[in-house]
Amino acid sequence: MEDQSVKEQPSPEHRPTYVRPPGLEFAMGMGIFGLVFMVFFLAQTAVLMRELVRRMPEHFSSGFDLGALSDPLVLPEVQKLSMNGDVVASTAFWSGLVASALLLLLVFLWRGKAGARSLIGIRSAPPRLYLIWIGVFALLVLGLEALAWAFPQFRTEFMEEVLGSTTNTAMLVLGVGILAPVFEELLLRGLLLGSLRFLVDRHVAVAISAGAFTLMHLQYEPLVMLMILPMGVVLGYARVNSGSIFVPILLHLLNNVISIALPTTY
Incomplete structure (x- = not known):
């Protein structure tokens, strides 16, 4: 495995002395990853089911029942x-x-303050790096946008449908525009990529985290998901080359907010 370079982790503390073997550190990181993702999924399911019960009380008069989800009248809802x-x-x-919140708590308990900050990349980056990566990401987005306009099969109306049915745009910006990017970056470019680096080089770690990022967007058609993959790659290299999780968070946040403001984009 190639050594982590100064370019990836500017701070001299970026690779502390490990008490546990790298393989065990990786396993612990992946265990936290699995637990956090499960809680994330359960939280989403709970909110969705709560709304389903509110809208269809006649199907859940005796409480929520997973079996009701197979009801042909419930599934379309x-x-x-x-x-x-x-x-x-x-x-x-x-x-x-x-x-x-759970991810940060568990990682800090696992690695301690310094180790957690190093693993996730909780450190500042020079302003010029933010500008450079904003430029790189903007070029990528423009290229993908041109592809979507040239080939309609790469377009999606997901955000248009979401915006057309929302009654609280501020909540949409807060949830989809801010919290979703923050969580996904902490999980993928923070915990997952950081855990992978115990065993593999930066390029493999970026590739795997980009693949996971793509699979987290199953609400889109397969062709649209193919356009998400290069975004994950750029976000990954923004993380490892800047040494800061805040760089990909900013890029991801800008992308989502712009997608809300201009929903005709892919």
Whole structure:
């Protein structure tokens, strides 16, 4: 495995002396990853089910029953709610908030303050790096946007449908525009990428985290997901080359907020 370079982790503390073997550190990191992702999924499911019970009380008069989800009258409502702006905003807000807090708590308990900050990349980066990566990311987005306009099969109307059904745009911006990017970056470019670096080089870690990032967006069509993959790659290299998680968080946040403001984008 190639050594971590100064370019990736500017701070001299970036690779502390490990008490545990790298393989064990990786396993512990992946265990936390799995637990946090499960809590994230359960939080999203809880918000969705709460809204389902509120809208269809006649099907849940004796309490929530998972078996009711197989009811042909209930399933279309579940699919409809998954595209509802208010529900999307609420699920993104609560799942992002709860899962981010749990992730930070567990990583700090596992690695200690200095180790957690190093693993996740909780450190500042020079302003010029923010500007450089904003420029790189903007070029990528413009290229993907041009591809989507040239080939309609790469377009998606997901955000248009979400915006068309929302009654609280501020909540949508907070949930989808801010908390969702923060959580995804902490999970993928923070915990996952940092844990992978115990065993593999930066390029493999970036590739795996980009693949996971793509799979977290199953609400899109397969062709649209292919456009998400290069975004994950750029976000990963922004993380390892700046040494700071705040760089990919900013890029991801800008992308989501712009997608809300200009929903015709891919």
